[in-house]
Amino acid sequence: xxxxxxxxxxxxxxxxxxxxEEPVFHHRWEARAYALxxxxxxxxxxxxxxxxxxxxxxPPAEYLRMSYYEKWLxxxxxxxxxxxxxxxxxxxxxxxxxxxxxxTPALPAEKVAAFIERGAPASRASASVPRFQPxxxxxxxxxxxxxxxxxxxxxxxxxxxxxxxxGVFVFPDTNAHFQGESPQHVYSVRFEARDLWGEAHSAAGxxxxxxxxxxxxxxxxLPISTGRSP
Amino acid sequence: xxxxxxxxxxxEGQRLPSDPALQxxxxxxILVEKGLVDPKALDALIESYxxxxxxxxxxxxxxxxxxxxxxxxxLLADATAAIAELGFGGLQGEHMVAVENTPAVHNLVVCTLxxxxxxxxxxxxxxxxxSAPYRSRAVIDPRGVLRELGLQLPEECEIRVWDSTAExxxxxxxxxxxxxxxxxxxxxxxxxxxDAMIGVALVQSxxxxxxx
Numbered sequence: 465x466x467x468x469x470x471x472x473x474x475x476x477x478x479x480x481x482x483x484x485e486e487p488v489f490h491h492r493w494e495a496r497a498y499a500l501x502x503x504x505x506x507x508x509x510x511x512x513x514x515x516x517x518x519x520x521x522x523p524p525a526e527y528l529r530m531s532y533y534e535k536w537l538x539x540x541x542x543x544x545x546x547x548x549x550x551x552x553x554x555x556x557x558x559x560x561x562x563x564x565x566x567x568t569p570a571l572p573a574e575k576v577a578a579f580i581e582r583g584a585p586a587s588r589a590s591a592s593v594p595r596f597q598p599x600x601x602x603x604x605x606x607x608x609x610x611x612x613x614x615x616x617x618x619x620x621x622x623x624x625x626x627x628x629x630x631g632v633f634v635f636p637d638t639n640a641h642f643q644g645e646s647p648q649h650v651y652s653v654r655f656e657a658r659d660l661w662g663e664a665h666s667a668a669g670x671x672x673x674x675x676x677x678x679x680x681x682x683x684x685x686l687p688i689s690t691g692r693s694p
Numbered sequence: 695x696x697x698x699x700x701x702x703x704x705x706e707g708q709r710l711p712s713d714p715a716l717q718x719x720x721x722x723x724i725l726v727e728k729g730l731v732d733p734k735a736l737d738a739l740i741e742s743y744x745x746x747x748x749x750x751x752x753x754x755x756x757x758x759x760x761x762x763x764x765x766x767x768x769l770l771a772d773a774t775a776a777i778a779e780l781g782f783g784g785l786q787g788e789h790m791v792a793v794e795n796t797p798a799v800h801n802l803v804v805c806t807l808x809x810x811x812x813x814x815x816x817x818x819x820x821x822x823x824x825s826a827p828y829r830s831r832a833v834i835d836p837r838g839v840l841r842e843l844g845l846q847l848p849e850e851c852e853i854r855v856w857d858s859t860a861e862x863x864x865x866x867x868x869x870x871x872x873x874x875x876x877x878x879x880x881x882x883x884x885x886x887x888x889d890a891m892i893g894v895a896l897v898q899s900x901x902x903x904x905x906x
Contacts, residue, residue, distance in 0.1 A: 472806030472857065474830035480842055482822045482889075488744045490821075493715040495744070496722055498818075499736035504725070516808055532809065532824045534714050541721065550724050558720035560727035573734035580742055583784040586861035614859045616806055618833065630789065630862050650860045652791075661834050669853035671833050674860035 465610050466617060468524035473618040473661070494533040501540045506570035506579065509547045512586070513640035517612035518542050588647035590632035595677055596651055600626045603683040604653070604675060612640035615679045619671075622660055623688050624653040627672055635676055648677040658689040743818050749888035751782045752815035752865060756891065757883035759792075760870045770794060773865060777815060787814035787863055793856065794867045795893070800851050801866045802840070802893035804832035805858040812863035816888055823892065833857060843894045866893040873899045 471477070489495040505515065518539040519527075527535065544550045554561055571579060596602060606621040607613070614636045628651070635646035653675050658666040666689070725731040755777055759766040769776040773790035777783060783790075790812060793801040805811065806829050811819035822828055831839050836853045840846070847853065856864045868890040874882060877900070889895035 470807055471826055471830040472832075473834040474826075477826040477830045480822050480825065480827045480831070480839055482843065483820065486820050488748075488818055489740070491715065493718040495740040496718045496736060497714070498743075499739040500718065500722060500725070500731065502739055503731050503735055507730075519808070528826065531714075532821065537714050537717060537721075541717070544721070544725075549730060550721070550728075554724050555720065558723060560724050564728050567729040569730060569732040569735060571735050572732045573738050576735050576738040576742070579785070580739075580747070581784040583786065583788040585788040587789060614807060616857065616859060618806075628791075630791075630860065633789075633861055650862070652856075652862075665834065667837070667849065669836070669855070671855045671857060673857045674862050676860070 465520060465612065466608060467520045468527050469520045470617050472616045489533075497533045497537045497540065501536055502579075503569065503571045504540065504544065504549065507549075508570070509549075510543055511634075511639055512584065513612055513634070513636040514642070515539055515543060516636075517640040520612065586634045588632050588634060588645065590647055592632060592649070594629045594649040594651070596626045596629070596649075596680065596682070598626050598628055601683045601685070601688060602626060602651075602653060602680045604673075605679055605681055607679070609637060611637065613637050615675065616673065618660055619653075619655055619673050619675070622655055623683055624655040624659070624673075625688055627652040627654045630674065633676070635678065637676075637678070646678075650674055650676050651680070653680070656689040743813075747814060748817035749815070749886075749891065750883070751780075751817075752812070752888070752891045753883040753886035754780055754879075755782070755792075755815060755865065756867055756886045757879045759867055760874075760882055761879045766794075766867070769867070777865075782814045784814055786810070787812045789862045790815075790865060791856075791862055792865045792867050793854070795869045797869070798850075798852060799854060800847055800893065801854045801856060801864075802832060802836050803856045803858065803864045803866060804829060806830070806833055807857075807859060810858035810861075810863065812865055815865055816891060820888070840894060843889075845895055866891050868893075868895075868897045871897050871899040873901055 519535045522535060522538055551561065601623065603623050604619040604621060607615060630650040630652060632647045633650045635648055638644050638646045652672050655671050655673060657669055660671060726733055759769050765776065769792045773792040777790055795801055809819055809824040833855050836855050858864060885897050885900060887895060890897045
């Protein structure tokens with residue numbers, strides 16, 4: 465979706481402000497929100513793409529106003545409601561319903577270390593041959609999906625060059641909507657700054673973006689800017 | 695929005711508490727009461743990221759790469775495997791790529807779409823990395839962003855920005871500073887900062903008091 469989360473290249477967001485000696489979490493509730501999100505994701509009722517999309521659905525003005533973990537909390541709350549883990553009445557009262565069934569944690573304490581060590585690889589075994597090879601010219605498709613996508617607006621329709629082939633990965637555009645994993649090759653594509661942003665930006669160099677096969681068209685013979693001005 | 699609905703809305707029916715601290719408290723207590731969450735698992739997750747997993751892991755990887763050319767070659771060829779040699783990997787570092795800074799090329803990592811970051815070697819991302827200013831500007835004005843953060847690169851140095859749009863996570867291998875020839879791997883690791891491994895800073899020589 466063409467949401468406000470897709471920020472690459474936007475102006476007016478202000479300066480980058482680092483915080484010296486920044487703590488990992490600024491408040492205890494941030495730590496609990498982070499950990500709750502991981503613990504509930506362990507049930508496998510949604511996936512990482514669905515949870516990213518849930519945060520993208522936060523209305524733009526709210527998205528910009530909220531702190532990072534407020535967005536996580538909002539996304540988690542929606543997922544818990546939609547998947548029946550909690551009811552609106554429980555959320556309103558802060559108590560489990562008197563007749564609520566008793567469940568079993570998907571992530572008990574003794575499994576946390578293994579969960580962190582194992583992670584959740586998004587690569588998939590596949591014998592498929594990549595459509596593109598390093599050095600090959602491509603063009604990012606101009607697609608404006610109303611659903612979840614990891615094709616940023618700033619590269620759509622732009623020419624680039626395959627830098628490397630990462631392998632076969634789950635496709636977020638279908639996975640986020642529970643329409644299957646549609647595994648396909650992911651490539652690192654090099655876009656010259658000038659091709660993305662125009663002549664005035666030619667000194668900036670290049671941006672490398674990881675793009676799935678379905679985001680790309682072959683563009684043999686398409687002119688690509690050289691890295692810098694002559 | 696500390697507005698009219700910030701009072702105890704749970705007495706009024708369906709509204710969410712607008713105070714996130716109260717909302718998290720409510721969620722946790724409901725989920726624990728229903729047997730869906732083990733509060734000790736939450737403690738263990740938090741403990742891991744507050745005390746065990748952080749940039750000191752990545753610093754060991756960089757120091758090894760500086761000290762051992764064969765390791766550096768393995769790191770640049772297959773970062774996931776090379777990082778696993780030092781015992782790091784897993785959640786949000788399942789698929790790693792290392793990119794090397796040189797006098798001619800400077801690498802910078804961003805996630806314009808959300809907050810993707812290599813947890814096993816850097817821990818959880820700082821607020822500025824997840825913020826709208828960094829996400830919006832790193833790809834269109836990397837030199838400006840770096841200048842703002844105190845890093846002025848020579849005009850002829852090419853900047854490569856890596857936008858983490860997929861499940862691949864990036865580690866920047868900074869340049870080894872001068873005056874460190876006699877340092878041990880452990881001492882070298884002590885020089886390597888989080889910001890240098892994101893690509894928004896250089897690693898300073900031990901003699902230098904800080905950025906010029």
